[in-house]
Amino acid sequence: MAMAALRREGRRFAPLISPRPITAVRSSPLYPTLEDEGPLGLRHISTQVVRNRMKSVKNIQKITKAMKMVAASKLRAIQTKTENSRGLWQPFTALLGDLPSADVKKNVVVTISSDKGLCGGINSTSVKISKGLHKLNSATGPEKETKYVILGEKAKAQLVRDSKKDIELIITELQKNPLNYTQVSVLADEILKNVEYDALRIVFNKFQSVVSFVPTVSTVLSPEIVEREAESGGKLGDLDSYEVEGGETKGEILQNLAEFQFSCTMFNAVLENACSEQGARMSAMDSSSRNAGDMLDRLTLTYNRTRQASITTELIEIISGASALEG
Amino acid sequence: MTLNLCILTPNRIVLDSEVKEIILSTNSGQIGVLPNHAPIATAIDTGILRIRLNDQWLTIALMGGFARMDNNEITILVNDAEKGSDIDPQEVQQALEIAEANLRKAEGKIQIIEANLALRQARTRVEAINAIS
Secondary structure, eight states, X not given: OHHHHHHHHHHXXXXXXXXXXXXXXXXXXXXXXXXXXXXXXXXXXXXXXXXXXXXXXXXXXXXXXXXXXXXXXXXXXXXHHHHHHHHHHHHHHHHHOOOTTOOOSEEEEEXXXXXXXXXXXXXXXXXXXXXXXXXXXHHTOTTOEEEEEEESHHHHHHHXXXXXXXXXXXXXXXXXXXXXXXXXXXXXXXXXXXXOOSXXXXXXXXXXXXXXXXXXXXXXXXXXXXXXHHHTOGGGXXXXXXXXXXXXXXXXXXXXXXHHHHHHHHHHHHHHHHHHHHHHHHHHHHHHHHHHHHHHHHHHHHHHHHHHHHHHHHHHHHHHHHHHHHO | OOEEEEEEOXXXXXXXXXXXXXEEEETTEEEEEOTTOXXXXXXXXXXXXXXXXXXXXXXXEXXXXXXXXXXXXXXXXXXXXXXXXXXXXXXXXXXXXXXXXXXXXXXXXXHHHHHHHHHHHHHHHHHHHHHHO
């Protein structure tokens, strides 16, 4: 009984523990409230609480470190494929030109995003650019319309909210099987069949390096527009100088060419986006585990202070108890 | 005068070298291309491409795509390409037989079209081997 009273007394003299890093603990309903208010309004947090918090932060650090390594290995695998596919769309651009400024009535924006989260800001940038393109096109004239084709869950979640009526096609779970050209060409075929378009703009994140992902837009024009631009001269004027063989009409060849160009650029875009996703996830998980490490350091300091405080109070109790008995 | 030939598929670069002459088969027949040819853009059917360098002919099996020639630079983009020397004769014979069997028991339009496509591809590869030997 006496000891309990002295313990309460002792707490009054306990060093003031700075509760700032752990104020969240008090308000969080998950943690048992093992602290109490002394008579002078001091907060005294028990070591148990701090220890629990340290355990969970350490687990978070382990998990994010593992996720980073997984993302790094996936990135390595897909990076070689991406680099090999980069040479594919360049001849098309050399022949047909990349004309983002072509004046067209029906625009289709193909937004490529990831299915899983925790990959930094790449999906938000893609969606922002898609919305920007939409606004740009509708601002230049009333008869212009823009439709969306969405690949990936994350863009779907963001675009369904405000542009539901403009969405033509949604495709998810792209990366269930490893990406290959046949799968993407089937996809491209679906899109071409179901959507009317004058120009297709593919929005994706180009993988420049492990830390830099540049949002890019690739434009594929429909064959009629290509004809129109070729006749008016300019960049596509050279197209007319080519003798076109291998089919009945030039139009038929151009149609096939446009489809092939679309599937090749789609393939490259999907691969680049996958690379960017893994790279972004790597850096997000890396900064997350570093933050967890910092938090763990701060918690360790707090834990030590708490521990020393409780030891000090015990000593004070014992000593004051002993001195009370003596004198 | 040589031509710079570059054969690209979605997965890799198959060939990138200088050649003297090529013969490729398009939808409307075979065309031969010599240096200083006029610029052309053609569609390529599933067939074999013959290349001559240093008086030696090489064959490559192509599975459909496009070719473009400009200023002695030829770029060929195909869905798939295999060098004749890389094809295994046994395996290709088997593939041909399987393709033929599939065609015989194919039902429904889609299956027939797919079986036909597979058969043509197998035949092309067989031709590629035979043409060298």
